[in-house]
Amino acid sequence: MSRNDYQQQLERLREDVLEMSDVVCLRLRKALEALETKDEALAEDVITGDHEINELYLELEGDCIDLLALQQPVAGDLRFIAASFKIITDLERIADLATNLGKYTRWADRDRYPDIDIRHIGTETVDMLEAAMAAYASDDVDAAYDVAAKDERIDDLCERASEVVVRDLLETEAVIAPDDALLDDVERMLLTIRDLERVGDHAVNIAARTLYMVENDDELIF
Template sequence: MPRKQYQERLAELREDVLYMSELVAERLRMGMDALEQKDEELANRVIEEDAEVNRLYLELEQDCVDLLALQQPVAGDLRFIAASFKIITDLERIGDLATNLGGYTLEAQRDVFPDVDVQRIGEATLDMLEDAMNAYADEDTAACYEVAEADDDVDAMCEEASSAVVRDLIQREGVDSEEDVEDIMADVSRLLLTIRDLERVGDHAVNIAARTLYMLENDDELIY
């Protein structure tokens, strides 16, 4: 393959990865909205449309393999393809976590912990994802470090939220029947899983920033 055509294929890969990130961010936003609004129709859309994310992931995975096989890239091109491959893997997993939010919406019984601000955590992880992808698009090394630093704040929010759930559960009064206990425990489990999954979104955003830094500077500092 001529070098010019190869460079065009690399540019197309970058654009496709960015498109996938927009798609995944949209699904995550939909999952958060479904959860907040208890919108079962929207929740089902998030779940059903995960197939589109998976299809795109497989297409881009094959594109990466083809680019590696066609010209045996070295140095910067090799790091770019390898980083892009890892990034689409993280994006696909974020898509799965968005699907989980749709499932939690369908399972939710009621708001038993209104003081736990899941939406605030979700907004923070969405910001991290967008910042990580902007770092990839703009080749911004400083932004990579900023995403990693933001993860500390998200982790703290998740720990605080989880502690609030457990503390409220311990202090809860007026639970009389076994059925009430089972319902509350189901809601507790769902909420803790929601917090955990949002924390994982942040972790995947850090992974994206880490791979971008490696792509740009051959620096694996954020990977480990």
């Protein structure tokens, strides 16, 4: 392979990772829509489509391994491939979380908690993920830091939403006389909140890997 081909492969890897992230963000938005509208068909679409993300992940993982093995990259190229390798793992896990959200659509009654705006938390989280991928796309260090800072807001929103669920549980005295439907709702709502919070954490991981990729700086990792 010529050096030109190698450079083109690097650029293609970046484009493929961005394409994967587009698909993942779309799935996430669909899952949120399904949750909001109780659209089980849409939720099913998200769930059954997860294997496509898994296949894409394996394909890109293979591309990264080939580049490492055959080109033995160093310096900026090495950091780019290493960061991409980690980012596709985050994206694959976000897709799994979108699948979880799709499953909750079938099992939970969203109307029990009118004060919790899952759509708002979800939209903020997807926006954050898209901002992280934009930082990766354009080697934008400032944007990567912005993503990390935004995660605190997502964490706050999720914490407050969890409090609403727990308070409601206590106030309805369901602890004493729980019924299955209520427990399902409580469990699914808490899992929904937790999964969205995790999407935010993965977005921070992507921002952290971007910072490492551009500046060899591991400040945001962990």
